[in-house]
Structures are given as C-alpha cells and as structure tokens.
Amino acid sequence: MRKLLILVFCLPLMLQAQVNQDSINIKNMVNEIMTNGKAYDLLRELTKKIGGRLAGSPQQQNAAVWGKRNLEALHPDKVFLQACKTPSWQRGGKDFAEIVEIDGVAKNDKLDVLALGNSLGSKGLVEAELLAVANFDELEKRRDEVKGKIVYFNSEFNPTRIQTFAAYGESGVYRRTGPSRAAQYGAVGMMMHSLSTAPDNAPHTGAMEYDEAQPKIPAVALGPNDAKALYALAKKSKVRVQMQTYGYFLPDADENNVVAELKGTQFPEEIITIGGHLDSWDVNEGAHDDGAGIVQTMEVLRAMKALNYQPKRTIRFVLFANEENGDKGGLKYAELAKLNKEKHIFALESDAGGFTPRAIGITTSAAQFKKFQQWTALLKPYGTEIITGGGGSDIGPLTSYDKTIIMAGLIPDSQRYFDLHHARTDVFENVNKRELLLGAANIAAIIYLVDQYGVNP
C-alpha cells in the first residue's frame, strides 16, 4: 500500500522529471546541430562538387560514393549498400520551342522550355498550330480540334492554396498525364505552364508517364513568364509553334541505397528509419530536392555520435538511390526489409526542401497519434508541432508489406519550394544554413523521442 501510495503521488513527479530530462536531451541535440552542424558544408560539397545527379548518371554514382565515405567517417555501427536497378532517362540535348507564326505573320520568339522527365524525343522539329486549353475539361470539350496540333495546358498553380503542396497536387496531374491525354485526340506535342510559384521564367521539369495505349508525343514545360504570355496570346490569335526534344532511355543502371546504422542497445530488432533521396533532376544541383534531406539525415547521425548517444532501438540513416523517376530506391529498401523479415516501427522522410520546419507530419492510428501529439510541447521551442499526415515516396513502399509501420515526414514551410523545385534555380545559394540545420534539429528531436518511447500507445 505504501509503495502504491508512493507511486500514486510520485508518478506525476517522475513523469515530469522524465519530461524535463527529455527536454534537456533534446536541447543538447538541437544545440549541437545549430552550433557545430556540418549539413550546410556537406550540401555545398554535394551540390558544387557533384552537382545534378539523375539516376543512371555518373554524378549519381559519385553521390553514392560520397555518401558512403561521409557516413563511414561518422563511425556508425555499420554502413552498407543495397544494390538496385534504376531507370536511366537521358535528356539527350537542349530542349527547344519557339513561336513561329502569329496570325500568319512569321516570328521567331524563343520559349524557355524543359522536356518533361521520361518523355521521348521529338525525332526532329515538330511544328503545328497551338491549341491552348485551361484544363482537361476544356480539352474534352474541344477534343475535335486537337488533331495535328500542339496542346498547351495552363497548369498554373492556384495562388490561394496556402500550402503550396496542395496546389502542386492539383496542377501536377497535367505533368504526369497531360501528354497522353492530349495524344489520345491526335495531338503531336504537348506544352504546359511549369509547376511553379516563381515570378520568373525558369521552366520546371519532373516525371511524366506515358499511357502505353497512346502515341508517345514530345512534352515540355514552359517558363512561367513565357507560359503566361503564350496563353494570353493564344486566346486572341492563331499561333504556330515549333518544338524539339531529345529524350531517350539507356538500359537500367546499377545504383545503390547507402545505409548507415546505429544498433539499438535495448530493442535492436525495432528499426527506425530516416532518409532522403540522393538522385535529383539533371538541370540543377538538387539542393533542396533532395540534397537537403540527404545532409539532414547525415547531420542527425553526426549529432548523435558527437553526443555519444546510444539508441535503445536500431536507427537507420538511408540515402535512397532513386526517387525522381521510378522510386526504385524506396522499393528496394522495402523489398529487402520484407525479405530479411525486419521489424520496422517508424520511418521519416525529409523531401520537401531545407526550409524552416513547421511540423512533423505523422500517419498512424488515432490511438498512436495521441502519443505523438503529447510530444508537441517538446518540439514547440524549435518551431514545429506534431500534425496528422506525413510520409513520402522513399519510405512509402515499407507500408506495402506492413501497414502498421508509422510514416512520418518533416514538413518545412512550403512558400518557396515550388519556386525552384525541378528548376535550374534549385542550387546551393538558395538554401539557408539556419533553416537547413533547424530541420535536422527537429528530425533529431522526434527520432530521439521515438527511440526512447517506441510507438505503442
């Protein structure tokens, strides 16, 4: 009875003491990262020495070697590779488009364009009249006019979506399926407004997928300024355009996921994964997408080692080989997890840019979510809260073999991401050191809590 009384009276105090200890431990990790963080220097190396690193490129191979060497230098319990095949799409040349005639008057007004990733070359210049439509609804209404034309989709973002990922979701369908939607009615080429929020003229590439039942027409995204001007022009004039692209595929390439591991001291069989993807598009340095996620992942390991943190559970730091055009890295990671009968409990991805973190998004059951939500007070001093909904393409495949694995994502402020996502402007200079480190700090904090307390409600 006396013991029980002590328990009853002391439990809140004990819990409070634990919360205080967690608060101190988290503060130590955050301070270590904000003071001695190497993520920014590593990102400079990755972006400036290696550069753009599309799956299948020599740069992507170099990035994996660089990643392995830098993870090994942090002396985790082990570093290993997971071989996987990835697509090897080649841009093949300098994508080209031009206005050649307005209402019968010859022009040569060049347009700033990029072929969409995975799209195939035009096999020479394609010239046709432009049919500009606002959206798929208009395409359907005007399908009888499409044959022999180049279709333009005005896939501009809705600027009133405060979370820009919501606008990306809405407009992104034009990039992914627009070419085949136009081709089914006889279009000979496809153009679109870049998936961009920027008040500039940098075109944005990104993955598309052909419907195998339709002709594989060339497809480009226009710089935002050119797109707006072309759409306005096409509303009042008859416009002829030319386009040329060069895309093709080489045989699938041999790439590697790079994985570092800290072995759990109490529950080594329970695996926590954090990661980002090594590959990027070819037209930029992949600084935010996803160099930031890569170096944040490495930074969390660095900080844990610097503080001599001994995790209770096994923590994996994963540099995924391929996300942009195939998700082959994540698929391989999940395949091997299943094959090796690993017990994954939690996976977090950072692939939304190295901007100021606003939240940790968690996808889980309502009961488990309550447990996570209690940790909001511990994260709040560092600018984040726990909210529902998180995950990503690299870790997503894990749930296909075990739906109970909790998916999580770092959710940074989204205002600037689509200014530069997949555009030539996604370079090191557009990453802010403190914002990048603060993202790593918040990842470290949530990983620490999951490691300490697991995921059971």
Next chain:
Amino acid sequence: MRKLLILVFCLPLMLQAQVNQDSINIKNMVNEIMTNGKAYDLLRELTKKIGGRLAGSPQQQNAAVWGKRNLEALHPDKVFLQACKTPSWQRGGKDFAEIVEIDGVAKNDKLDVLALGNSLGSKGLVEAELLAVANFDELEKRRDEVKGKIVYFNSEFNPTRIQTFAAYGESGVYRRTGPSRAAQYGAVGMMMHSLSTAPDNAPHTGAMEYDEAQPKIPAVALGPNDAKALYALAKKSKVRVQMQTYGYFLPDADENNVVAELKGTQFPEEIITIGGHLDSWDVNEGAHDDGAGIVQTMEVLRAMKALNYQPKRTIRFVLFANEENGDKGGLKYAELAKLNKEKHIFALESDAGGFTPRAIGITTSAAQFKKFQQWTALLKPYGTEIITGGGGSDIGPLTSYDKTIIMAGLIPDSQRYFDLHHARTDVFENVNKRELLLGAANIAAIIYLVDQYGVNP
C-alpha cells in the same frame, strides 16, 4: 422567457454564423491579396528605382513622394503628410580597415567593414594594436590593456537561439554601446563582429550611440568571415590594424510621414494604425528592412479598396519617415496623436522582414489578450497564431501618451532576417513574393477582426 430561451439556444448558433462570416470575409481578403497582390511589384519599384534611403537623403525624399502617389492611386478617404525633422547622418566615404602587421611581419590584409551608423569619421588613418575581447566582461578584466588600442568585440550571435531576435538582443548591445565602452578605457577605435547569422562576409551597419562623456572613436562592423578569422588570429598573435571612417552629420532634414486613411463608418473616432518605415540604411535596398513593411501596409489598403470594404473604425496606413537612426517618424506620429486628442485603440507594425508570417504578437492586458487569442482559429489557415508580445519602434511612442493603446506586430519566421539586416544583401532578390504577400494577408486578417470587434474584452 421565450425570447431568452431563443437567445440561450440560438446564441451559440448566431456566434457560429458570425465566425463563419468572418472566416469567409477573411478568406476573401487573403485570396484577393494572394491572387492580385501588388506588394511585390511595389517593392521592386521602391528598391530598384529608389534604392537605399537613409533619413536625410534624396532617396528618402523620393520614397515619400512615391509612397504618397501610390497611396493616392488607391483612393482612400484621404492621404496626408506629417512633417518631421530627422537626423542626416552621412557615411562620407568608403569605410576601410586592414591588418597591417602580424607578430611584427608586415601585411596588408584588407577587411570588409562598414562604419556603424551615427559614428563619426576617424579624421585620417588610425593605426594601433588590436585588443580582441569576447565581451564586456573580458573588457573590464583587461581594461588596463585598452589604452591606445583598437578594441574588437566578438559580438557573434548565439546560434542556439531559435528566435534570432533573441540573439540580436544579446549581441546588439555591442553595436549600440561598444564604442563608448571601449573609449572610456582609452581605445582609439572599435571593431566588432557584424550582427549577422550569415555564412558570408557582408558587414552589417546599424545605429550606435556615443556616450557624450567619452571620446567619440571610430567604429566599424566586420564581415562575419573576416571577424572570425581576425578573432582567431588575435588569440595567438600580436596584430596591428588600421581603420578609416568618414561619418558626419548634416543639419537635421525635413522629412514626412505619409498617412492614408479609411474613415470608420460606425466608430470613426476609434483609430487603428498599421505601418512600416520608409527609411533604410544607405548600403542596401532596404528590401526586407523595411520595404516589406511599407508595401504590406499599402497592400492591405489596396485589398480593402478592391473588395469595397467599409471599415467600422478608422484605419490609418502609415509610412513612417524615420526609424533606423532616430525614430523621428514614430515620435512625430505620437506627438500629433496627442496634440489632436486622437483615440487610438490598436497599432500594428511590420518591421521584421517580408518572410513567411508565423504569428501576430500582441502586447495588452490579460483580459484583452483572451479576446485576441480566440481569433487564432481564424488565422491558423494562413499560418499564424496570436501570441503575447508585439509592437515596434514606430508605433511604440503612441503608448507614451496612452498606455491602453494595444501594440501589435507581424512576426515572420526569423531564420533569414539577420543574414541580411543592415547588410548589402538586403535587396529585392532576397524577398520571396508569396512570403511577402502572405504577411500582408495575415495583417489584413487581424486588422479586419479588430475593426469588426474593437479591442474591449
């Protein structure tokens, strides 16, 4: 009784309906700003056509003319000027500093420096041995060594302060009082680590104030990279440095606050103020500091006019003449408010950069704060919450004649502000359009609510 019953049962519904209507009205304002906002274009004009605009400069005069013309173009009920005298500090030349000797070996390693605002010229080259100290404590301990030397303060920010304004508060005292603190022990010049978070070498100027009892020694801030290198060097070597500055004052200048007003339809005597300051330092374009606050203020007026919003209370949109070195704009505004016996109820300032807004800070009584806090749910969709503590230098003087006036401030994300604050990097290119507009949208939302419901608990 029946009426009472209806009231009892329907009041929550009525309140709910009102909340829904507020939610719709706010959404309309936000959509108007995010879709048709002109703040970014206005900021381009202010920064690129007018440029840096220190009080007393022709550029500052031009900025007031530009502001008046652009406010008039929005057709508020009136636009008027408030004449005020401001200081007219002149940099006078290209500030200079150099390492001339290390352990007796001659060097000429140039340092990237800017004289502190309000500091006086060195009247020729000053050359002396450097005494580098971490802080005032070390200065006090080593005061016997100071005479005849140039003192360097290592006023680096504490990187673990998540809110960078906290670090600015701690280190800022070296800029404001460092020169006279060093001069009192016989220093002949003062150098400091710029008040900067940036991993670059751009020096940051900003206001200092001499203690009239001490010699007025020249004072410069060093670029962060140079500062770190110099401090490390001075720890192990004897270093001699040279410095030259050119600062002086012209007679006070005639400037103007520019004020636009929407007259209240129900409570015209109750005045709500929003504003920013027109002046900036001379070395940059004053894009974030405080071009952002200026164009956000103008944007709120534009959106209200575009939506034909008729405020219940009088709303003032104020472009303050001078904040950086004297606060003369805000002092004049408060002086006239007192003289004219105006009834001010609420004033909000935007002067922390045009970054993604995180909160509206409110300084008020606990009872009134509860009222404001209830509005958090209406702001949350746009990324902000109501928190305690807000205000600014321009609106602050209002409280000196009426302490009940509620002070408020837009609180943007602070990670990038001190990368560029008072440095040559505070230029238009470092402002993001969506972030800037989202700040204006949140100001519009809180001003709408204060206008609708006043400030009484």
